[in-house]
Amino acid sequence: MQDQGHKNSLLFLSEELVFPSVENANYDGLLAAGGDLSVGRLLLAYKSGIFPWFNDDALVLWWSPDPRMVLYPHNIKVSKSMRKVLRDGRFRLTKNTCFKEVIEACSSVPRENQDGTWITDKMKNSYLRLHEKGYATSYEVWENDVLVGGLYGVDLGTIFCGESMFSKVSNASKFAFIKLAQELEAKNYKLIDCQIHTDHLESLGAEEIPRSDFIKILQAENK
Template sequence: MYFLTDELVFPPVENANVEGLLAVGGDLSPERLLLAYQNGIFPWFDNDSIILWWSPDPRMVLFPNEIKVSKSMKKVIRNKQFRLTKNTCFEKVLEYCSSVPREGQDGTWITEAMKTAYIKLHKNGIAQSYEVWEEDKLVGGLYGVDLSHVFCGESMFSLASNASKFAFIKLAEELSLNEYKVIDCQLHTDHLASMGAKEIARKDFMAILK
């Protein structure tokens, strides 16, 4: 197990164990977080844990032009049930992502320290949020880290049926138009797979990232 010091450095991702755990410790400074994402690494831990850094193999990704939009979602989009904004209320999206319950999950990994860190990244123009509105109510959204050619999705929330799907579809459409290579979804979920995300070898993800 690699223990981080104050030095801004990570071990090679190939050193991660079979679960994808690469290193422990360090801090959540904007500089370290950006270095981590640029090297295919992300933090994931809870309030009772020290900082844990991960680089799983395989990696769950979505190629933006491969987004799958179901018939029901096409109808939602056609009916203009939702509208989308970007970076209008990052902190509110972050708060909802940390507090809205998810099926099959107890609690949240978005600790107060994580919130502070990503707010700093947002103020530096690196962390982005997409907000979904139904009339004047915020009903869904997502946030992630924008590396200019790869978008690292971190979390999403939904207070209305299909709201987070709408955000994800609109994100994929925008990134496809801007020729982004991939959306990093990190770990497999059936929800993401149903929308076109798939697992690729970590070495292939690293080649895209670099």
């Protein structure tokens, strides 16, 4: 997670469901602090190009980085080895069968170069509420009836905001992400929001675009 300094220059949110313009974000993309993680505030955030990201002992921090990492579903890259994985029947995919287990795994599976998790208990409870309202979706990957990978995110109708994914065995999260992209392409989704750059996401076809372009796409879809 990025440095959580600069708090003295942040806008602190009130109980009113409103966010500052994303253009007010600092160089790292940090926009505001405070507020709650209610369903209404989270949906407003995602529709505005903003997402929460904070440590367990910190205020809620709200981010809108520039550039923005996105995947246009038709640009998904499937390597030769992954095409084999998709064909061989090793994995089975389900959707929304165990959202809680997926988010728990995303928060607990060790990650290279990371200590701890940003998926706090507060975050888990909030996304579970989003899921119960039909806005948060999970994709589960099974091997021999054991949950070995998956991902979850917020579904805005034609834009899917990816939040986190996990793998307990090689290629499980890639399998979930590729299947997600293929399904969304078939449904004419505009893009998958991947938030920030990683080499892993780039290898799967994601790219960085100006935040202003990302916001224009969101605004067009929210009309």
